Amino acid sequence: MMGRDDCSWGPGMMGGHYWQRGDGTPVTTLDQARQRADAFADRLDLRVGEVMQFSKNFYAELETPGGELATEILVDPTDGDTGIEYGPAMMWNTGYGMHVGGQTRTRVSPDQARDRALKWLRDRGSDLVAGEAEAFPGYYTLHTLRNGKIDGMLSVNASTGAVWDHTWHGTYVATSEH
Structure with a gap:
């Protein structure tokens, strides 16, 4: 692995x-x-x-x-x-x-992380929705949802707001x- x-x-x-x-x-x-x-x-x-x-x-x-x-x-x-x-x-x-x-400076709140995730998904033409932002040291991870059910996940950097899609899960x- x-x-x-x-x-x-x-x-x-x-x-x-x-x-x-x-x-x-x-x-x-x-x-x-x-x-x-x-x-x-x-x-x-x-x-x-x-x-x-x-x-x-x-x-x-x-x-x-x-x-x-x-x-x-x-x-x-x-x-x-x-x-x-x-x-x-x-x-x-x-x-x-x-x-x-x-x-380590957190500039992005959990709500802002969710907003960035939603924008990132929309910019790619996705019909997925971002779930709650869970805070890890330095970043947030959010489930992506389709019709209210988990589809995958992505993360948002708590300092820069960059988004990283977890494409490796399947x-x-x-x-x-x-």
Whole structure:
């Protein structure tokens, strides 16, 4: 998923640990994905919140012990490899990404992030709607909705307002809250 070294690929975030190798066993259910996410979260003293299944991967939100959103991770369904989600979680996350302590000034509110997401979708001729903006360190992630149901997600940088579509997930399948 994110490399093939045993457990890290470079300096930076949390001692350089961006991903964790799976055991090669396919991950086919939300419960199995949550178990992989739990093992990864434990290394960071975080806990797993929402877990989502898409056609290409499993996605999970990690939270601090106090319940604040910390970062987003992916679980590879083919082998269980688990790691920080590429895109915004890796590049924009000022607490757990590659640029810890980077641009931390929040200039975009959650409502402005949703407005930017809606404009971004409209500018591309999409009929999707942006859901609630969930705040991660340095950015927001929003579900994209079609007829009130999750279709995908995108993120908005809290400092610049840039939008990043999560094109790597594939088709939405299901969600598990915990």
